[in-house]
Amino acid sequence: MSGPVTAVRHSGEFFAFCLDTLRGLGRRPVQVREFVQQAWFISSVSILPAALVSIPFGAVIALQLGSLVRQLGAQSFTGAASVLAVVREAGPIVTALVIAGAGGSAICADLGSRKIREELDAMQVLGIDPIHRLVVPRVLASMLVAVLLNGLVSVVGVTGGYAFNVVLQGGTPGAYLASFQALGQLPDLLVGEVKALLFGAAAALVAAYKGMTAKGGPKGVGDAVNQSVVITFMLLFALNFVVTAGYFQLVPQKGS
Amino acid sequence: MGVEVAVQGLTKSFGGQPVWSDITLTLPAGEISVLLGPSGTGKSVFLKTLVGLLRPDRGSIVIEGRDLPRLSERALYEVRKLFGVLFQDGALFGSMTIYDNVAFPLREHTRKTESQIRAVVTEKLDMVGLVGAERKLPGEISGGMRKRAGLARALVLDPQIILFDEPDSGLDPVRTAYLNQLIIDLNQRTEATFLIVTHDINTARTVPDNIGLIYHGHLAMFGPREMLLSSTEPVVRQFLNAQRIGPIGMAEEKDAEELEAEAQAGVELPPLPPIPLQLPPSDGMPRRAERPPGQWCRAHGVTPPPGSFEGRWADERPTVELATAERWEHGEVAR
Numbered sequence: 001m002s003g004p005v006t007a008v009r010h011s012g013e014f015f016a017f018c019l020d021t022l023r024g025l026g027r028r029p030v031q032v033r034e035f036v037q038q039a040w041f042i043s044s045v046s047i048l049p050a051a052l053v054s055i056p057f058g059a060v061i062a063l064q065l066g067s068l069v070r071q072l073g074a075q076s077f078t079g080a081a082s083v084l085a086v087v088r089e090a091g092p093i094v095t096a097l098v099i100a101g102a103g104g105s106a107i108c109a110d111l112g113s114r115k116i117r118e119e120l121d122a123m124q125v126l127g128i129d130p131i132h133r134l135v136v137p138r139v140l141a142s143m144l145v146a147v148l149l150n151g152l153v154s155v156v157g158v159t160g161g162y163a164f165n166v167v168l169q170g171g172t173p174g175a176y177l178a179s180f181q182a183l184g185q186l187p188d189l190l191v192g193e194v195k196a197l198l199f200g201a202a203a204a205l206v207a208a209y210k211g212m213t214a215k216g217g218p219k220g221v222g223d224a225v226n227q228s229v230v231i232t233f234m235l236l237f238a239l240n241f242v243v244t245a246g247y248f249q250l251v252p253q254k255g256s
Numbered sequence: 257m258g259v260e261v262a263v264q265g266l267t268k269s270f271g272g273q274p275v276w277s278d279i280t281l282t283l284p285a286g287e288i289s290v291l292l293g294p295s296g297t298g299k300s301v302f303l304k305t306l307v308g309l310l311r312p313d314r315g316s317i318v319i320e321g322r323d324l325p326r327l328s329e330r331a332l333y334e335v336r337k338l339f340g341v342l343f344q345d346g347a348l349f350g351s352m353t354i355y356d357n358v359a360f361p362l363r364e365h366t367r368k369t370e371s372q373i374r375a376v377v378t379e380k381l382d383m384v385g386l387v388g389a390e391r392k393l394p395g396e397i398s399g400g401m402r403k404r405a406g407l408a409r410a411l412v413l414d415p416q417i418i419l420f421d422e423p424d425s426g427l428d429p430v431r432t433a434y435l436n437q438l439i440i441d442l443n444q445r446t447e448a449t450f451l452i453v454t455h456d457i458n459t460a461r462t463v464p465d466n467i468g469l470i471y472h473g474h475l476a477m478f479g480p481r482e483m484l485l486s487s488t489e490p491v492v493r494q495f496l497n498a499q500r501i502g503p504i505g506m507a508e509e510k511d512a513e514e515l516e517a518e519a520q521a522g523v524e525l526p527p528l529p530p531i532p533l534q535l536p537p538s539d540g541m542p543r544r545a546e547r548p549p550g551q552w553c554r555a556h557g558v559t560p561p562p563g564s565f566e567g568r569w570a571d572e573r574p575t576v577e578l579a580t581a582e583r584w585e586h587g588e589v590a591r
Contacts, residue, residue: 121304127333129329
């Protein structure tokens with residue numbers, strides 16, 4: 001079959017898979033146990049990397065802005081820029097990358113190996129829908145962890161920026177904190193959380209779809225994990241652009 | 257009592273390539289059937305189609321008046337509760353212990369208490385001889401044990417139809433013999449309908465009541481065990497007796513030229529080996545679907561090869577030449 005046709009078919013199948021998952025959300029019984037286990041698992045593999053990535057991120061923003069802002073004599077606004085960058089963009093993106101890289105790859109590998117060991121077939125034959133039993137709890141867990149992780153990344157990122165600005169660049173602690181409100185506003189945080197929620201869902205859906213359609217033995221699982229991470233990254237950046245563009249249209253910005 | 261599975265005109269292809277087409281057969285209720293075929297003829301695909309994991313292109317599979325390929329996803333999950341399937345490697349859930357694996361269908365589908373579940377699980381594990389391995393993970397036990405654990409899990413909901421995907425692959429001859437005995441005993445005890453997909457000839461010759469042979473994308477023949485074992489149809493004869501001479505070659509099938517050369521060289525087909533006795537249940541009591549040895553041959557005027565049924569073919573009848581016995585009234589001889 002030719003390339004474009006295959007691509008369209010895969011997109012269609014993925015869309016159908018997402019709809020199946022959506023329908024599975026409302027089905028009883030709710031798989032609480034699986035959800036809790038998955039949420040615990042995803043957070044355990046993603047908290048540390050997320051924190052470690054966000055500290056230097058906050059610091060880098062402070063560093064980038066430091067000299068420029070000093071030349072303009074606007075040092076007291078470093079905090080404002082830092083909050084804006086971390087909460088609006090860096091938070092959701094770092095969250096997304098960590099969720100996709102650590103959580104998504106694990107979900108994909110797990111479901112993929114179940115697929116090639118015929119566990120998923122066995123489950124269907126035992127009268128249990130793997131989408132309801134395995135995929136829905138994973139997607140929900142990933143969404144929850146993404147939202148919580150976004151909070152963590154924001155706090156750690158801003159703290160990192162603060163420490164860098166105050167300790168190394170000789171900034172004024174009070175000015176850094178006071179300028180938080182200059183550019184940032186509450187909807188920034190809310191849209192960050194919405195982004196994280198969407199990214200968490202997208203990462204888990206792509207990973208689960210790729211895992212459940214893995215074929216060709218252990219190598220097939222490896223390929224599926226690889227593809228799922230690459231596809232998720234591309235999808236997340238596109239999604240990020242769309243949400244950000246929509247946000248600027250819908251919510252009035254401070255200082256404009 | 258098991259249920260009948262009626263397959264009519266079933267056709268399946270992958271990406272334009274037909275796997276098999278127009279398969280028509282009926283798995284009689286409560287009997288053991290074996291589906292044979294050279295490697296890569298889509299036997300496992302047939303099995304997966306039968307439980308609705310794959311949708312056929314055409315044809316029907318009727319179980320208790322319901323046509324599987326036309327059922328909705330939800331209705332399909334209901335019908336699947338009639339099935340127990342033993343997958344090739346057992347398909348156990350790797351993250352659960354053997355006990356949890358076997359208990360899984362009960363926990364998902366029934367409202368049994370843990371103590372009731374324990375009773376059922378222990379009974380099934382005892383049936384397959386796995387008591388004492390409950391706390392082990394699937395990765396910690398041998399392939400044969402995984403298969404038996406998979407069988408225990410397939411049996412736990414008391415299925416009416418039990419499908420085996422190559423139960424003997426990767427097992428040593430002794431374990432295969434034990435597993436075959438287990439299959440016979442299970443059929444005696446549960447009276448479910450059994451279908452075994454395999455390419456092990458010994459299993460095919462001694463275990464089933466019926467044999468089917470898939471070859472070159474179609475069902476070459478399906479019928480009672482004695483019918484196929486006494487058949488002189490070249491494909492059936494070659495496969496069931498593991499011979500090199502015949503239409504099946506190393507690649508999927510031989511060239512017409514090669515076959516012609518073989519015919520011109522006047523290669524004689526070796527004589528049919530004797531038909532062995534069917535494996536009896538271990539407690540000596542007959543199974544409900546069991547038929548006395550030689551019954552089919554007698555009813556259809558076919559003389560089995562000499563030495564068949566270990567001499568229990570006592571009936572002295574005028575010998576019929578095998579060649580004249582090729583046309584039977586029933587039994588589906590393709591082509």
